[in-house]
Amino acid sequence: MRPTLLILSFSPIAADARVLKQVRLFADVYDVTTCGYGPMPEGVVEHIRIPDELIYWRKDRKLLITKQYRAVLEKQEVNAYLRTILANRTFDVILADDIDPVPLALELAPRGGVHADLHEYSPGQKQDDWKWRAFVGPYISWLVSTFVTRADRVTTVCDGIADEYRRRFGIEASVVMNATPLHDLAPRPTGEPILLVHSGACLRNRNLQVMIEAMNEVQPGRFILDFYLTPNDPGYLDELKEQAARTPGVTIHEPVEYDRLVARLNEYDLGVFLLPPVNFNYRFALPNKFFDFIQARLGIIIGPSPEMEKILNRENLGAVSADFTASALAETLNSVTRADIERWKMNSHESAGALSAEQQSQGWIESVAALAARAIAKD
Numbered sequence: 125m126r127p128t129l130l131i132l133s134f135s136p137i138a139a140d141a142r143v144l145k146q147v148r149l150f151a152d153v154y155d156v157t158t159c160g161y162g163p164m165p166e167g168v169v170e171h172i173r174i175p176d177e178l179i180y181w182r183k184d185r186k187l188l189i190t191k192q193y194r195a196v197l198e199k200q201e202v203n204a205y206l207r208t209i210l211a212n213r214t215f216d217v218i219l220a221d222d223i224d225p226v227p228l229a230l231e232l233a234p235r236g237g238v239h240a241d242l243h244e245y246s247p248g249q250k251q252d253d254w255k256w257r258a259f260v261g262p263y264i265s266w267l268v269s270t271f272v273t274r275a276d277r278v279t280t281v282c283d284g285i286a287d288e289y290r291r292r293f294g295i296e297a298s299v300v301m302n303a304t305p306l307h308d309l310a311p312r313p314t315g316e317p318i319l320l321v322h323s324g325a326c327l328r329n330r331n332l333q334v335m336i337e338a339m340n341e342v343q344p345g346r347f348i349l350d351f352y353l354t355p356n357d358p359g360y361l362d363e364l365k366e367q368a369a370r371t372p373g374v375t376i377h378e379p380v381e382y383d384r385l386v387a388r389l390n391e392y393d394l395g396v397f398l399l400p401p402v403n404f405n406y407r408f409a410l411p412n413k414f415f416d417f418i419q420a421r422l423g424i425i426i427g428p429s430p431e432m433e434k435i436l437n438r439e440n441l442g443a444v445s446a447d448f449t450a451s452a453l454a455e456t457l458n459s460v461t462r463a464d465i466e467r468w469k470m471n472s473h474e475s476a477g478a479l480s481a482e483q484q485s486q487g488w489i490e491s492v493a494a495l496a497a498r499a500i501a502k503d
Contacts, residue, residue, distance in 0.1 A: 127236075127496040129154040130213075132229055133221035134180035134202060136162030137171075141382055141412050142243060142302055143221050145481050146488060150219075154496070157215070159206065172209060178202045180224055188259050193266045203228055216499035217492055220275070222246070223264065227271045236499030237276030239491050242297065245285045248404025252329060268293050277491040282431045284408035300487040304415040306480035307386045311421040311469035314393050314462050317345060317373070321392040321422070323352040323385060324413050326361045331400050334450045336367050336374050341454035344372075350392070351376045352385070389420035393465050398427040400448045410435075418479050423468030425456060439475045442468045 129150055133143045137160040144165060150156050151167035158164070164171035174180075180202040187196045197203060206228055217236045220229035223246040229238045247265045250256035268289075272278065278297040280286050289295040322335060332351070339349055351368070353376060355361050361376075368374040380388050389395065395417030401407035410431040417424050424442035426432050433444050443460060445452040477483065 126153065126155045127216040127499060128214075129156050129492065129496070130215040130218045130229075130232075130234070131156060131158045131160075131168075131221065132218055132225040133158070133160040134174065134224050135160055135221065138162050138165045139382070140221075141304075142241075145305070145485065146219060146221070146241070148305075149481075149485055149488060150492065154217075154492070159210070172206075174202055174205070178205055183260075183263070185259075188263055191262070193263050196263060197227055197267075207231070217495040219488075219492060223267055223272060226275060227267065230271055230274055234495075234499070235502055236495035236497070238274075239277040239279070239488070239495060240272050240275035241300070241488070242272070242278065242280040242285070242289070244281065244405040245288050245408070247292070248288075251403035265292075268295070276495060279487050279491065282408055282410040284431055285405070288404070288408075298487045298491075301410055301479075301484045302412045302415060303479055303481040303484035304386060304412065304419045306477060306482055307390075307419045309387070309390050309419070309421055309476075311466075311473050312390060312393075314465045314469070317348050318394065318460070318462075318465065319392040320347055320349040320394050320396050320425075320457075321352070321389055322349070322396050322413075323380070323389065323416065324354070324397075324411070325356045326353040326364070327356050328360045329400075329402050329406075331398070331448070332364060333367055334398055334400075334448065335396055335453065336364065336371050337450035338453040338457065339371050339374050341451060342457050347457060348373045349375075349396070352378070352380050352388070354379045386416055386419045389416060389422060392420070392422060393469070394425050394442070394460070395420070395422045396425045396453075397432075398445065398448050398453055399429055400427070401429070415479060415481075418472045419476055421469050421472045421476065423460075423465045423472065425453070425460075427453075435479070439479075440468065440471045441475065 137143045137158050147165045156168045157170040158168050159172040161174050178201045215234045218229040218234045219239045220226045221241050222243045226240050279300045280297045286297045289297050365376050368376050408431050427448040443456050445456040
């Protein structure tokens with residue numbers, strides 16, 4: 125009989141790149157049950173679906189303001205629902221994705237233990253919003269200090285975030301980067317114009333308009349910039365489309381399903397991403413798209429984001445603009461030669477295996493295996 129593993133995530137698992145990697149990684153070795161929003165992912169033995177009308181981030185404001193954090197947690201609608209649904213279930217291991225499911229995972233007391241995978245630095249999630257800092261941030265810190273510190277194993281997405289969890293909470297988290305599965309692709313020849321691409325969420329605090337503004341300052345006719353954006357903020361997306369329509373060489377496309385995204389990106393030359401450090405997580409971002417660009421065998425242009433910059437410079441994958449402004453991005457693009465791009469693409473090709481999800485997921489594999497062995501030893 126195979127060990128049982130519950131992957132618990134308050135997200136639409138079938139569309140959540142990091143969680144879906146975990147499902148695919150463990151489905152051949154464990155009897156995997158998933159619990160989250162949306163449809164059942166492929167390969168699992170069971171899916172416990174959270175009703176769409178239950179919102180995991182919705183909290184009792186009065187209790188939150190008065191710092192009655194235990195009551196906030198107990199009354200939270202998703203926790204209350206799942207506490208009933210899962211009350212009599214037993215699992216060998218629970219993998220709790222991000223901070224919100226960790227208290228429930230510990231309450232369910234899996235036989236081998238709980239692995240908490242922290243997708244970001246939760247206490248710094250929305251530091252740019254004063255209401256969040258004043259009322260939600262302290263609650264999130266309470267969750268970390270009260271529950272995450274009790275998890276048997278912890279992983280997170282980059283060194284900077286792991287260092288901050290260690291400094292503030294004494295949590296020893298290993299790093300599993302948001303690497304993309306290995307794709308069997310090769311770099312395409314670089315022609316003229318140079319094809320730039322950005323893919324991802326349409327969020328206002330990412331200042332995506334800066335990349336469009338930069339196209340007014342690059343050498344005329346030398347670059348084309350395409351976006352593939354998910355409509356997280358429809359109003360902002362409409363604004364970007366209007367701006368793109370006024371800017372030569374810029375097009376905003378419909379989003380591409382994640383399973384087809386890397387192949388589409390492979391049609392381009394340079395992946396571009398400027399992320400202003402408006403909060404802790406943006407400062408230390410090491411996102412999926414960075415690794416998507418590598419698997420697509422692209423050169424990469426970024427702003428001075430330290431976690432991305434560290435890998436980009438080590439592997440010689442691209443260039444870093446002086447700051448996060450349109451002028452700095454345009455200056456960087458104007459300095460790029462065709463030989464630069466060809467070299468960066470080949471370096472992405474040579475790095476793709478080592479920086480793939482298959483290689484970067486060992487932290488999950490070893491942790492869950494150790495917890496499953498603990499459960500088996502109890503038999």
